[in-house]
C-alpha cells in the first residue's frame with residue numbers, strides 16, 4: 093500500500109545545530125503513528141518541515157505518491173496537512189470561536205460586506221457546533237482565549253486543527269496540559285478521525301499514551317531515526333532504550349543514594365515551615381488547611397479545575413491577597429499581596445503556564461537561568477561572570493539542557509528544553525518553599541528521573557516543596573504526602589506507603 097505521506101532524506105540545520113539528519117518517515121492511510129524521542133531529538137522540527145515552516149529543508153516530501161514542495165504553510169495546508177503545535181499558537185485577544193475559524197477561508201470569496209458578515213456568523217456557529225461535537229464542553233466559545241486556562245486553550249488548538257478537515261493531522265504533545273478526562277475525550281475523537289481515514293502523527297512523552305493510541309512508532313535520537321517499529325513488537329523498556337540509548341530504572345519510589353538523607357524516611361522530622369488554615373478564594377477553592385515541613389514534598393492531585401493552580405497562586409501572592417483563612421510561615425503571619433512579596437519571604441512558584449509566565453524567550457538561556465539570582469552574583473557594581481558561568485553550566489548539565497550554547501535565545505530551544513530552563517531558573521533561586529505546578533509536563537522520560545532526584549535532593553537539603561501533578565505515578569514516586577482536591581476542596585490525604593493505584597483512585601473517587 094502506498095503511504096499517504098512519505099518524507100525522504102529530510103535534513104534541517106539551525107546555526108550550530110543539525111536538528112534533522114537525513115530522516116525518513118512515512119505514514120499510512122488511517123494510521124496513528126507515534127513520533128518519540130528525548131527532548132531536542134528533532135520531533136517538532138520534522139513536523140514543522142511538514143507544516144511548511146522551514147523553506148530551507150533538504151530532502152523530499154511526497155503526499156499520496158506525489159512530490160510536494162512544503163516551502164510555505166499554505167502549501168502544507170493545501171496538501172491536507174494540519175498541525176497542532178506544541179507551543180501556544182492562538183491569538184489571545186480573539187475568542188475561542190474566532191480562533192477556531194481563523195484561516196478557514198469562506199468557500200466563495202465575495203466583496204459584498206453583508207455576505208462576509210453572514211459568513212462570519214456561519215463560521216462562528218460552526219465552531220460552536222464543533223466544540224460540542226468534540227465534547228469539549230469546558231470551553232466557552234465566546235470567551236477570549238487570554239481568559240481561558242491552559243487546558244482550555246489546548247482544547248481550542250485541537251478544535252482548530254480538526255476544523256481544517258485535514259487528511260494528515262499532526263498532534264505535537266496535545267495532552268501535556270489536559271486532565272485525564274479530557275485526554276480520554278481527545279482519544280475518542282482521534283479514533284473517530286482515524287476510522288474515517290485521517291492519518292495522524294502523534295508526539296508524546298507519555299509512553300503509556302503511545303502504546304494506547306499508536307500502531308507504529310518512529311524513534312528519533314539526535315536528529316536521526318533509530319527505530320521504526322510496530323507497537324505490538326515493543327515494550328516500554330525497549331522503547332526507552334531506543335529513545336535514550338541507555339536503560340533507566342523507573343517505577344520505584346525515588347530515593348537518594350546517600351542513606352543519611354534518604355527522601356521519605358527523613359520527612360516529617362523537619363521544622364514546620366508553613367501552616368495554612370481555612371484558606372479560601374471565592375469560586376476557586378475553600379477551607380484548605382495543611383502544614384508543610386522542611387525536608388518534605390507535598391503533592392497535590394486533582395482534576396483540572398479542582399482549584400490546585402489557584403491555591404498555588406494564592407499562596408504565592410498572585411491575583412491579589414486572600415481574604416479567607418490564614419497562613420503562617422516560620423511562625424509568623426504571612427499574607428503576600430503580590431509575588432514579589434512572596435519571593436522576598438522565601439517562596440518560588442514554577443508556573444503551569446511557562447510560555448507566558450516563566451521565560452524571556454528572546455534572552456539567552458544563561459540570562460533566564462540567572463534571572464532570580466542576578467543580584468547575588470555581583471562583585472561590587474559588576475556582575476561576577478565566573479560565578480554566573482559556573483552556575484549556568486552546573487544547571488544545564490544537571491538538567492541536561494540541550495542548547496548549542498548558553499548564549500542562544502531560549503525561544504530556539506525545543507519545547508522540553510525550554511521547560512527545563514524555567515525549572516533551572518527557580519532551582520537557582522533556592523527558595524525555602526518551592527511550589528511546582530506540573531514540573532515535568534513535556535519533559536522526556538530520562539530527564540524526568542533527573543528532575544525527581546533533584547527535587548528529593550532539595551528536600552533533603554531542608555527545603556519544602558509542593559508539587560502539583562496530573563501524573564499519579566510521579567506523585568506516588570516523589571511525594572511524601574499527597575493532598576487530593578476536588579471542586580476546590582481537599583477531599584483526601586495520602587500518607588505513608590501509598591502506590592500509584594491509591595493516587596488514581598483518590599483522584600477519581602466520589603466524595
Ligand SMILES: Nc1ncnc2c1ncn2[C@@H]1O[C@H](COP(=O)(O)OP(=O)(O)OP(=O)(O)O)[C@@H](O)[C@H]1O
Pocket residue numbers: 106107109110111129130131132133134135136137138178494495496503504505506507508509534536
Ligand atoms: N528555531 C530554532 N532555532 C535554532 N535551533 C532550533 C530551532 N528550533 C529547534 N532548534 C533546535 O533543534 C533541535 C531539535 O529541536 P526540536 O524542537 O525538534 O526537538 P523535539 O524533539 O521536539 O524536543 P521536545 O521533546 O523537547 O519538544 C534542538 O537542538 C533545538 O534546540
Ligand SMILES: [Mg+2]
Pocket residue numbers: 135136137178264506507508
Ligand atoms: Mg517538540
